[in-house]
Amino acid sequence: MAKKSITARLRLGIQIAFLILVALISLNHSLSSYGIQIPLVGSASLHAICPFGGVVSVYQFLTIGSLVQKVHEASLVLMGIAFFLVILVGPAFCGWVCPLGTVEELIGRIGRRIFKKKYNTFIPPAIDTYLRYLRYGVLVWVVYVTATSMKLVFADYDPYYALFNFWTGEVPLTAMGILTLTLIGSLFIERPFCKYACPYGALLGLFNKVRIFTIRRNPSTCINCKACDRACPMNIQVSIAGPVRDHQCITCMQCTSEAACPVQETVELMTGAFQVKPIENVSAGNIPAGKEAGK
Amino acid sequence: MRTYLRSTPLGIVIVGLFAGGILLSQALGWWSTESKKVARKITTGEFAGKADPADIRGSYSFQDIEKNFGVPVKILAQAFGFEQEKDPGAVRAKGLETKFAGAAESQPQTQLQPQTQPQAQSQPQAPAAPQPLEIGTDALRLFVALYVGIPYSPKEGTGIPESAFRVLKENGKLSPEKEKAILPLVVKVGKDTAPSGTIPAGGKAEPSASISPSVPSAGGQPEKSPSPQSSGGTGTGVTSGSALPAGSAAGSGTGSSGSSTSTTEPLIKGKTTFKEVLAWGVTKAQIEKVLGRPMPAEGTIIKDWCASVGLEFGTVRDALQKLKP
Numbered sequence: 167m168a169k170k171s172i173t174a175r176l177r178l179g180i181q182i183a184f185l186i187l188v189a190l191i192s193l194n195h196s197l198s199s200y201g202i203q204i205p206l207v208g209s210a211s212l213h214a215i216c217p218f219g220g221v222v223s224v225y226q227f228l229t230i231g232s233l234v235q236k237v238h239e240a241s242l243v244l245m246g247i248a249f250f251l252v253i254l255v256g257p258a259f260c261g262w263v264c265p266l267g268t269v270e271e272l273i274g275r276i277g278r279r280i281f282k283k284k285y286n287t288f289i290p291p292a293i294d295t296y297l298r299y300l301r302y303g304v305l306v307w308v309v310y311v312t313a314t315s316m317k318l319v320f321a322d323y324d325p326y327y328a329l330f331n332f333w334t335g336e337v338p339l340t341a342m343g344i345l346t347l348t349l350i351g352s353l354f355i356e357r358p359f360c361k362y363a364c365p366y367g368a369l370l371g372l373f374n375k376v377r378i379f380t381i382r383r384n385p386s387t388c389i390n391c392k393a394c395d396r397a398c399p400m401n402i403q404v405s406i407a408g409p410v411r412d413h414q415c416i417t418c419m420q421c422t423s424e425a426a427c428p429v430q431e432t433v434e435l436m437t438g439a440f441q442v443k444p445i446e447n448v449s450a451g452n453i454p455a456g457k458e459a460g461k
Numbered sequence: 462m463r464t465y466l467r468s469t470p471l472g473i474v475i476v477g478l479f480a481g482g483i484l485l486s487q488a489l490g491w492w493s494t495e496s497k498k499v500a501r502k503i504t505t506g507e508f509a510g511k512a513d514p515a516d517i518r519g520s521y522s523f524q525d526i527e528k529n530f531g532v533p534v535k536i537l538a539q540a541f542g543f544e545q546e547k548d549p550g551a552v553r554a555k556g557l558e559t560k561f562a563g564a565a566e567s568q569p570q571t572q573l574q575p576q577t578q579p580q581a582q583s584q585p586q587a588p589a590a591p592q593p594l595e596i597g598t599d600a601l602r603l604f605v606a607l608y609v610g611i612p613y614s615p616k617e618g619t620g621i622p623e624s625a626f627r628v629l630k631e632n633g634k635l636s637p638e639k640e641k642a643i644l645p646l647v648v649k650v651g652k653d654t655a656p657s658g659t660i661p662a663g664g665k666a667e668p669s670a671s672i673s674p675s676v677p678s679a680g681g682q683p684e685k686s687p688s689p690q691s692s693g694g695t696g697t698g699v700t701s702g703s704a705l706p707a708g709s710a711a712g713s714g715t716g717s718s719g720s721s722t723s724t725t726e727p728l729i730k731g732k733t734t735f736k737e738v739l740a741w742g743v744t745k746a747q748i749e750k751v752l753g754r755p756m757p758a759e760g761t762i763i764k765d766w767c768a769s770v771g772l773e774f775g776t777v778r779d780a781l782q783k784l785k786p
Contacts, residue, residue, distance in 0.1 A: 173468040180472050201551055210494030229757065232769055239493040240486075247482040255471060262475050314760045316769040379466050419468050435471065438463035 173424045181268040188265045191215060192330035212330050213318060214238040218366040220245030225313040236318055256377040257370035260360060261416035266326040267360055273352035286356040286401065297362050298414060305365035325359055356399040361414065371413040381410040381421065384440040387432045394433050397426030404433060498525040514606040514613050519555030519598045532608050540604055540625035554598040561596035561650055594620030594648050608634050614775025617731055620648040728785060729778040731764050743784045751780045
């Protein structure tokens with residue numbers, strides 16, 4: 167159990183480190199207007215350190231050679247790093263770095279205490295499945311309006327921008343409203359904005375189909391306890407997957423044998439495939455009939 | 462080949478990739494989180510090679526403006542009421558919006574007469590629809606352009622504080638024509654920016670304020686556009702632009718241009734898209750000839766496109782308007 171605790175704490179530690187870093191940079195940016203500087207912390211605008219700014223600038227960069235207003239070269243660098251990471255290990259940016267996701271998770275801890283097992287199960291799966299594709303609509307819209315207007319239109323709706331700028335008085339009401347909804351929603355649903363509306367998460371999620379290191383379940387050792395399903399913040403049914411190719415996986419590692427899974431080397435982030443043990447070597451009843459590796 | 466990646470190495474990979482990637486990009490000179498604060502140069506025409514006031518951004522400080530345009534910080538501070546500031550060089554252009562927020566909006570639609578006495582006369586202007594003027598980054602662009610004598614078309618709704626107008630006048634930067642054209646954009650604001658002391662301590666503008674979107678043209682007919690270049694035969698010297706192909710610029714900025722587009726309501730406004738221009742019956746090729754480069758998506762707002770590619774909107778607008786059959 168100690169090892170599992172270390173896994174969770176390590177991720178939380180990295181998440182909080184990024185959250186504090188971004189908050190300090192954003193605060194420093196505001197303070198710089200008054201000639202005040204927090205030492206050792208940059209004072210870039212939030213737009214300059216958001217990899218999604220690079221994504222929405224790509225069209226303009228390729229066609230005109232300039233970046234969308236308020237976006238700077240640093241966004242392109244961060245976009246490149248995030249793309250490298252997502253090809254390697256999937257959307258770990260969402261699960262380990264994104265400060266908005268971290269805040270949603272932290273509020274979710276309160277929701278989990280209030281609603282216990284009911285938490286994160288309020289939306290019926292039949293509806294939830296379709297709602298998950300909403301974020302692709304948001305992605306298409308954001309890229310389109312940014313390409314045609316050459317402005318950071320999404321900033322007016324972006325809860326991430328609102329979260330780190332609410333004190334400046336520059337945040338539009340729409341963004342504040344969406345942030346409020348997101349924070350309240352997090353009390354009932356794990357990472358609601360990530361699941362249903364985040365355009366960057368939508369884009370990164372597509373790489374789950376082609377990532378090099380994939381979450382895999384070993385059907386030959388799986389005891390079908392569904393601990394992995396319960397641990398997944400994105401409600402993915404890891405227990406019926408071989409490799410987890412779901413577009414919503416955020417590589418948080420909560421389902422793995424390091425964390426939720428009670429059986430060693432059964433749910434792992436890995437390349438290649440598990441060696442499927444002959445069925446007679448596994449205790450009877452431990453493997454559900456009809457399951458195949460890699461399906 | 463089967464390789465496991467556990468949480469600890471994954472955490473190291475994530476942090477290492479971001480830290481290493483940022484450090485590497487810094488080493489390669491790719492990491493930039495802010496504008497370099499070097500205004501682009503005008504590429505064609507009489508002012509080629511000079512820094513373009515149209516490129517002043519909200520993040521520019523007075524110090525950046527002095528560096529780029531040679532307008533002393535002291536003059537800028539005086540013009541925009543920052544003399545008491547501890548470090549006026551650090552004042553940013555976007556700070557003007559906050560400073561003048563209430564003042565400009567509260568202005569009634571009256572016009573200051575050319576012979577500017579501190580107590581401006583109130584002469585209600587007829588029919589033009591009241592439009593609040595805004596003092597922000599564009600006001601600074603206009604001020605700098607007038608100060609250095611480079612043509613510039615302010616955005617619709619831009620105003621400049623009375624203190625800036627006086628600084629220009631005292632420094633001999635306003636010819637009578639320019640002065641006449643600028644007057645409708647002058648906004649009387651609070652005590653800190655209006656040296657005349659005609660504003661009550663509360664800082665609110667008095668009804669005798671000095672703005673109006675109506676610019677009398679040479680023929681004495683009011684214009685609907687607040688842009689000084691709309692003043693037709695008056696030749697204001699605040700028109701024209703910088704980076705268009707030769708021959709397409711309207712007005713030379715010397716006060717004698719008399720653009721033909723100036724006596725009618727502008728057809729292309731701040732929200733006009735290329736699609737709307739195409740709808741006039743103008744071809745894409747004609748537009749591209751004016752732009753000197755491929756036309757972007759039809760739905761693109763012309764003004765935004767100009768800002769993104771570094772062209773002066775007023776010049777593009779005037780050139781495109783001439784295409785209308």
